[in-house]
Amino acid sequence: MSSDGSDTDWNYKAKGTAGQKVVVAILLIFPMLIFGITPLYNVDKPTLLGLPFFYWFETVWLVVSAVFYVIAALMLNRMEGGDSE
Amino acid sequence: MNNYIILSVFVALFLVFVALGFGSSRFRRGDMSDLGEWALAGRKLGGYLAWFLVGADLYTAYTFIAIPELVYEKGAVYFYAVPYVGMTFGIAMITMPRLWRMAKGKNYVTAIDMVQDKFNSKSLAILLAFTGIVAELPYIALQIYGMQAVLTVMIGHLTATDANIVTEIALIVSFIILAAFTFTSGLRGATITAVMKDAIIFASVIVIIIVVPIRIGGFGVAFTDAKTLATGTSTLAGLFLNGFISLTIMSALALYLYPHAINGVLSTNSTKRLRMSTALLPIYGIGLALLALFGILIYAVPSALGDVAKYGPVTVVPSLIYAEFPDWFVGFAFLGIFIGGLVPASIMAISQANLLTRNVVKIAKPNITAKTEARLSKWFSVMFKFIALAFIFAISATYSLELQLVGGIIILQTLPAIFIGMYTKRLNKYAVGVGWAAGMITGVYMILDANFFIAHLPSLQTTFFKFATPFSFIYIGLIALLVNLLFAIVGSLIMGGTKEAAVKTAKA
Numbered sequence: 001m002s003s004d005g006s007d008t009d010w011n012y013k014a015k016g017t018a019g020q021k022v023v024v025a026i027l028l029i030f031p032m033l034i035f036g037i038t039p040l041y042n043v044d045k046p047t048l049l050g051l052p053f054f055y056w057f058e059t060v061w062l063v064v065s066a067v068f069y070v071i072a073a074l075m076l077n078r079m080e081g082g083d084s085e
Numbered sequence: 086m087n088n089y090i091i092l093s094v095f096v097a098l099f100l101v102f103v104a105l106g107f108g109s110s111r112f113r114r115g116d117m118s119d120l121g122e123w124a125l126a127g128r129k130l131g132g133y134l135a136w137f138l139v140g141a142d143l144y145t146a147y148t149f150i151a152i153p154e155l156v157y158e159k160g161a162v163y164f165y166a167v168p169y170v171g172m173t174f175g176i177a178m179i180t181m182p183r184l185w186r187m188a189k190g191k192n193y194v195t196a197i198d199m200v201q202d203k204f205n206s207k208s209l210a211i212l213l214a215f216t217g218i219v220a221e222l223p224y225i226a227l228q229i230y231g232m233q234a235v236l237t238v239m240i241g242h243l244t245a246t247d248a249n250i251v252t253e254i255a256l257i258v259s260f261i262i263l264a265a266f267t268f269t270s271g272l273r274g275a276t277i278t279a280v281m282k283d284a285i286i287f288a289s290v291i292v293i294i295i296v297v298p299i300r301i302g303g304f305g306v307a308f309t310d311a312k313t314l315a316t317g318t319s320t321l322a323g324l325f326l327n328g329f330i331s332l333t334i335m336s337a338l339a340l341y342l343y344p345h346a347i348n349g350v351l352s353t354n355s356t357k358r359l360r361m362s363t364a365l366l367p368i369y370g371i372g373l374a375l376l377a378l379f380g381i382l383i384y385a386v387p388s389a390l391g392d393v394a395k396y397g398p399v400t401v402v403p404s405l406i407y408a409e410f411p412d413w414f415v416g417f418a419f420l421g422i423f424i425g426g427l428v429p430a431s432i433m434a435i436s437q438a439n440l441l442t443r444n445v446v447k448i449a450k451p452n453i454t455a456k457t458e459a460r461l462s463k464w465f466s467v468m469f470k471f472i473a474l475a476f477i478f479a480i481s482a483t484y485s486l487e488l489q490l491v492g493g494i495i496i497l498q499t500l501p502a503i504f505i506g507m508y509t510k511r512l513n514k515y516a517v518g519v520g521w522a523a524g525m526i527t528g529v530y531m532i533l534d535a536n537f538f539i540a541h542l543p544s545l546q547t548t549f550f551k552f553a554t555p556f557s558f559i560y561i562g563l564i565a566l567l568v569n570l571l572f573a574i575v576g577s578l579i580m581g582g583t584k585e586a587a588v589k590t591a592k593a
Contacts (some may be wrong), residue, residue, distance in 0.1 A: 028178055032337075035171050036333065038326055050308065052308065052320060058374065059167060059375075062167065063371070068175060072363040073178065073408060074358040076360055077360060080356065080357065
């Protein structure tokens with residue numbers, strides 16, 4: 001809980017430079033975009049441990065997404081400032 | 086197999102679960118006669134517990150039962166659950182910290198509290214509160230289907246003659262126990278038991294996914310044995326690409342509109358912890374992906390296929406576990422799946438109860454005290470659990486997943502008011518109401534059409550609409566949402582935005 005009041009502001013605007021905001025937007029949107037363009041991974045080769053590409057790629061992409069999201073979260077938390085938690 | 090060992094392990098662990106459920110009311114103790122304490126655990130959950138709590142919304146019978154059932158029956162299109170999970174947390178990272186911030190200062194317990202202030206409309210709030218309550222019902226029913234599936238396999242092997250009646254009694258008894266500890270411990274009970282449930286599930290899934298492929302000679306064998314499934318086996322067949330993409334995106338948009346997901350978000354103690362735990366949640370999805378693959382793996386295990394033929398495709402995961410593992414492990418994993426339905430059912434009923442108290446009763450009777458508010462919510466949560474239980478004895482769905490997908494179509498109609506309303510004042514409350522009605526009518530009509538008017542199916546079987554190519558197999562939720570948005574946006578452009586209720590924040 002930060003005490004500077006920004007936590008409860010209905011019109012809160014993310015702090016940070018335009019450059020930082022663009023990077024965060026890319027970090028959040030890119031993993032979702034890849035998941036959304038299904039034809040990219042709707043193929044069966046190469047297989048991994050007998051799994052068609054379609055299945056293992058989506059599973060691995062979950063991990064990649066989490067990495068992207070965590071970097072975005074770290075940046076956003078720093079941009080927000082206030083108490084470090 | 087010694088079925089009594091399975092039963093003993095199951096019952097012993099269930100007793101531990103019950104003890105945790107009741108004991109957790111002491112955890113970070115608060116005044117349980119306050120709604121924020123009972124329903125949001127006092128907004129004191131840190132990153133780890135919030136992760137488990139929101140994860141608990143994800144690791145449900147949806148994951149253990151419904152998705153594997155349909156991957157087994159229909160194939161690749163139902164693997165959409167994996168990209169859905171990956172995508173939904175990206176959407177949550179964008180929308181939820183903002184909702185949390187809006188809720189914190191004004192002590193909101195539900196997203197509809199925000200809608201009510203933002204649109205300055207009590208009628209819209211009541212409408213959306215009932216939408217949320219109704220959308221949760223089939224989701225809770227799905228949890229009960231999952232619990233029933235485990236009991237069917239476990240009890241079916243013990244007694245062939247009385248299996249049905251014993252299963253029903255066991256279900257009702259567990260619901261009474263669940264209702265009692267939700268009543269006393271509220272969201273704390275759900276959170277602490279969620280940790281136990283996920284520990285058991287994680288351990289079981291990892292063991293199963295390593296042992297079974299080795300024993301059958303690799304995933305490749307299972308994919309060969311699975312032959313050709315209707316929507317594709319190793320990749321999506323033809324136009325099921327439409328179904329896959331529309332199910333993925335709509336489910337991703339829907340999850341954080343559900344009252345139970347928002348309940349989890351509002352119980353965290355800071356935006357920073359909320360953000361970090363959300364960012365890590367796709368990791369949970371790995372378990373979901375592995376469980377979905379059980380629907381294919383089972384094709385290489387003939388004795389499990391025998392059980393599925395006997396007890397129905399809803400038992401894919403329990404049958405596979407029963408066929409491949411020692412008794413004690415079967416009992417352990419079965420209990421995980423069983424409470425995997427119970428815990429989410431508890432969280433969902435709490436969130437329904439909050440909606441009914443805060444956004445219906447409180448609007449009609451603004452003077453009720455905080456104590457009465459909390460007491461009402463507790464009793465409503467009991468009521469909703471038993472409505473859901475009655476629901477599954479009354480309604481027949483061929484595939485349990487379709488229940489959740491119907492819930493999805495309903496909850497998506499709250500998207501304009503919640504997700505767009507959060508960001509702009511330009512939406513008009515009447516336009517949002519008309520959009521809601523148009524979306525709802527479209528969705529319900531199309532469900533009836535696809536299942537009963539065109540195909541004359543005996544029960545609910547599909548949520549895909551049968552358009553002419555190239556638009557076949559689009560999820561009805563997408564079409565209903567587009568209709569809703571069209572009315573909401575065009576109407577708002579014509580009529581202009583709504584004035585907010587006086588917002589007390591200082592505009593420096």
